[in-house]
Amino acid sequence: MRRTRARIRTQVLPQLENDFSPQIVRRLGELARLAREEEIFWNELVEERYRACIQRQGNQFAVRIHDLLSGPGQRGTSNEGEPAQAAPAASYWLPLTERLIRRLYEEVKGDRRGLSSQNVVEVIRLASESPSGRRVQLPDGITVDRNFGFLNFSRVEANERAQSRKGPSVHAFTYRYEVTLQTNGTTTVSVPELRSCFRLKVIDWPQGESETKRGTEALDADLLGAPLILRNWRPGDAYRPVGRSSTRKLKEMFRTLRAPGRERETWPVLESGGRVIWTRGMPPAEEFCAKKTTRAGVLIEEIKL
Numbered sequence: 001m002r003r004t005r006a007r008i009r010t011q012v013l014p015q016l017e018n019d020f021s022p023q024i025v026r027r028l029g030e031l032a033r034l035a036r037e038e039e040i041f042w043n044e045l046v047e048e049r050y051r052a053c054i055q056r057q058g059n060q061f062a063v064r065i066h067d068l069l070s071g072p073g074q075r076g077t078s079n080e081g082e083p084a085q086a087a088p089a090a091s092y093w094l095p096l097t098e099r100l101i102r103r104l105y106e107e108v109k110g111d112r113r114g115l116s117s118q119n120v121v122e123v124i125r126l127a128s129e130s131p132s133g134r135r136v137q138l139p140d141g142i143t144v145d146r147n148f149g150f151l152n153f154s155r156v157e158a159n160e161r162a163q164s165r166k167g168p169s170v171h172a173f174t175y176r177y178e179v180t181l182q183t184n185g186t187t188t189v190s191v192p193e194l195r196s197c198f199r200l201k202v203i204d205w206p207q208g209e210s211e212t213k214r215g216t217e218a219l220d221a222d223l224l225g226a227p228l229i230l231r232n233w234r235p236g237d238a239y240r241p242v243g244r245s246s247t248r249k250l251k252e253m254f255r256t257l258r259a260p261g262r263e264r265e266t267w268p269v270l271e272s273g274g275r276v277i278w279t280r281g282m283p284p285a286e287e288f289c290a291k292k293t294t295r296a297g298v299l300i301e302e303i304k305l
Contacts (some may be wrong), residue, residue, distance in 0.1 A: 114139035133261035205294040218290035220299035225273035233267040241283040
């Protein structure tokens with residue numbers, strides 16, 4: 001009688017049969033059968049929705065907010081180009097939303113232990129109410145970041161969590177590497193902070209046919225002055241991209257590029273003589289880009305380690 005199951009069978013059920021209904025055991029068995037059938041249905045629907053909506057990028061799992069908050073076949077975009085949001089509290093698909101969040105948590109962590117119903121509510125609130133750049137911290141180092149019309153689920157390693165508990169460090173997101181270009185050839189700069197290396201290739205200009213499509217991304221080697229520095233983004237960084245008539249702040253360009261907020265502090269920037277001339281994923285500076293009069297061009301390539 002130490003086991004709960006035994007006490008229910010020998011004490012509770014007979015009491016229910018005597019006081020309420022002689023058919024209570026049969027009816028509870030029928031209820032259990034219906035519950036099993038419902039659970040099979042939900043599991044199949046969640047897996048189908050998961051396969052249709054979840055995008056994996058390395059150790060990150062992304063889902064469109066509209067897909068998370070709505071049911072199959074419901075589409076729509078807002079005037080700003082972001083997915084239109086459903087009202088989760090009034091949605092018929094709220095049970096599917098909750099199960100999909102638990103499924104994403106399980107995929108990232110390996111199991112669902114530790115995830116509470118309140119955690120699920122916080123993720124739904126992040127999707128339906130919060131602006132881009134906000135984050136929800138779930139148990140066991142699982143984070144959910146809102147990046148415009150998407151939620152990104154990922155796991156923060158234990159050493160990173162320990163560092164965050166100690167508080168921010170002024171050196172946590174800082175790196176700076178001086179670059180010495182080869183006269184003709186490739187210079188490689190390793191950046192452990194990004195787990196990447198950058199290859200700066202000096203080529204004769206005009207570029208060959210194989211590089212024609214990349215011409216607008218090349219820099220003019222003769223215009224680059226010392227010191228040439230590869231570093232992380234800093235608040236206030238700005239330059240005039242190719243084709244633009246005015247200077248733009250990188251902070252504004254991040255929004256256009258939809259760069260994830262958590263990656264912006266480590267975003268690579270190349271400066272020449274104290275001026276920003278290039279940054280990842282964006283056109284180079286107009287004053288330093290390769291033109292028809294260029295004798296030697298510089299192409300920059302990032303390679304993940």
